[in-house]
Amino acid sequence: MLALLSALPIGAPALPLDEAGKYVAGAYVVFLVLLVVYLAIMAAKVQRIERELRELAGFAEQGGHHPGMPGREAEDMPGIDETKPSSGPGHDLTPPGPDDGRADHVEGVPRG
Amino acid sequence: MTSFGSGLRTLSIATVATMALALSLAFFYAPLDADQGFVQKIFYLHVPLAIVALLGFVAGGVFAVLHLRSGDSRWDAYSYVSIHMSVIFGVAVLVTGSIWAKASWGHWWVWDEPTLVSFLIVFLMYATYYPFRYAIEDRERQARYASVFAITAGAFVPLNFMAVRMAESLVHPRVFATANGGLPGEMMLTFLVSLAAMGLLWTTLVKFELTAKSASGQLKRLRRALDAPAPDGTSRVAPEVS
Numbered sequence: 001m002l003a004l005l006s007a008l009p010i011g012a013p014a015l016p017l018d019e020a021g022k023y024v025a026g027a028y029v030v031f032l033v034l035l036v037v038y039l040a041i042m043a044a045k046v047q048r049i050e051r052e053l054r055e056l057a058g059f060a061e062q063g064g065h066h067p068g069m070p071g072r073e074a075e076d077m078p079g080i081d082e083t084k085p086s087s088g089p090g091h092d093l094t095p096p097g098p099d100d101g102r103a104d105h106v107e108g109v110p111r112g
Numbered sequence: 113m114t115s116f117g118s119g120l121r122t123l124s125i126a127t128v129a130t131m132a133l134a135l136s137l138a139f140f141y142a143p144l145d146a147d148q149g150f151v152q153k154i155f156y157l158h159v160p161l162a163i164v165a166l167l168g169f170v171a172g173g174v175f176a177v178l179h180l181r182s183g184d185s186r187w188d189a190y191s192y193v194s195i196h197m198s199v200i201f202g203v204a205v206l207v208t209g210s211i212w213a214k215a216s217w218g219h220w221w222v223w224d225e226p227t228l229v230s231f232l233i234v235f236l237m238y239a240t241y242y243p244f245r246y247a248i249e250d251r252e253r254q255a256r257y258a259s260v261f262a263i264t265a266g267a268f269v270p271l272n273f274m275a276v277r278m279a280e281s282l283v284h285p286r287v288f289a290t291a292n293g294g295l296p297g298e299m300m301l302t303f304l305v306s307l308a309a310m311g312l313l314w315t316t317l318v319k320f321e322l323t324a325k326s327a328s329g330q331l332k333r334l335r336r337a338l339d340a341p342a343p344d345g346t347s348r349v350a351p352e353v354s
Contacts, residue, residue, distance in 0.1 A: 020150040023215035027154045027208040031161070034204050038317070042324060049327050056334055 117323040120316070127316045130309040134302070142302040151215045156302055158208040160310035161201050162231065166269050168198030168314055169238060173266020176259035188255040191262050193321050195241055197314055202235040226279040230272050237265055 138156040145152035172194035179187035209228065210220045222228060244261055248254040295303060 020215055023151060023211050024153045027157055027211045030207045030211070031157055031204050034200065034207075035313075038200060042320060045324055045328070049324065049331055052331055052335070053327075056331070056338065059338065 116319060116326050120319050120323060123312065123316045123319060127309065127312040130305065130312050134306040134309040137302040137305055142299050143296070145299075148216060151212060154208055154212045154215070156306040158205060158212060159303070160307040161208065162205045163307060164310045164314045165198045165201035165205055166234070166273065167311075168194050168201065168318075169234065169269045170266050172198065172262045173264075173269075176262035176266070179255065179259045180263075185255060188259060189322060189325060190318075191259060192245075193318050193325070195238055195262060197318050197321065199235070199238050199241075201310075201314065202231075202238065205231065206235060226276045230276045234265075234269060234272060237268070241265070 134156065138153055142153075142156070144150060172191045175187045175191035175194060178184070179191060209231075213222060213228070214220050241258070241261060245254055245258045248257055294300070
């Protein structure tokens with residue numbers, strides 16, 4: 001039992017947070033901040049995708065009553081064909097060009 | 113369709129668990145270094161970050177080779193995201209390294225230390241990847257030239273690493289020192305767990321970004337398809353949907 005307790009973090013001696021402690025804390029905090037900033041940017045991007053997808057889905061649902069747009073046609077577009085190969089001219093996975101709104105594609109990195 | 117998101121949840125959970133374990137080991141299990149004391153704890157963060165960042169740059173080069181061989185734009189995306197993630201990790205390496213240098217040497221940066229300067233050179237070289245890439249408008253050429261860059265720079269990384277190891281000045285501490293017997297068991301275990309955690313983090317974030325990029329690409333294609341002129345000449349995206 002004592003051996004088990006000694007293996008737990010609560011059994012460890014207090015961390016020496018003296019002069020060196022602030023540097024160690026600083027290094028780990030910098031890493032954490034970078035990670036959080038990156039994740040926040042990615043979360044914003046995912047939210048934007050989700051919002052746009054909702055809008056398009058709403059539009060596609062309305063399409064059944066929209067003149068000039070047959071009911072389920074929007075769901076059968078080539079762009080969302082799940083059987084399409086992942087590569088090729090129609091597959092837009094390459095990083096964006098200069099006209100594609102860079103802020104949406106490269107996050108948290110200085111562009112030199 | 114390639115599913116970049118498959119297994120992302122499992123990978124994320126494994127990453128969080130391994131990182132928690134690595135932190136616990138670093139602060140509560142690994143003994144204090146006799147020479148450096150508590151400051152040495154930075155190395156359980158700094159060194160794995162550096163190793164993973166450099167391996168990520170090399171991986172970017174390998175993906176670029178696959179892209180040039182196959183012409184598959186998927187590999188270009190892999191290469192781009194690998195380099196992107198490694199540049200972010202590189203920022204963390206430089207900052208945590210500077211913090212360690214200040215605590216240990218009393219200076220934020222030392223210009224006559226080959227390890228520091230060589231990493232800075234590699235980092236700055238990859239920082240030019242973005243303006244180089246986006247200076248080319250044509251998508252095909254952009255991807256091809258970026259791949260050539262990634263291969264050349266990726267080959268430079270191990271050469272640079274070996275050159276630094278052969279350099280005379282070895283003020284920079286070596287984690288895998290061989291002359292004095294290397295790391296003690298507890299420190300080595302902690303370091304290896306930290307390295308695994310950082311590798312998992314890199315993989316998870318790369319996968320996450322590829323998934324987001326793929327979703328964004330699919331969305332663009334869908335929007336383009338919906339925006340195509342309908343047979344009666346009206347736009348298929350209503351003006352209010354923007």
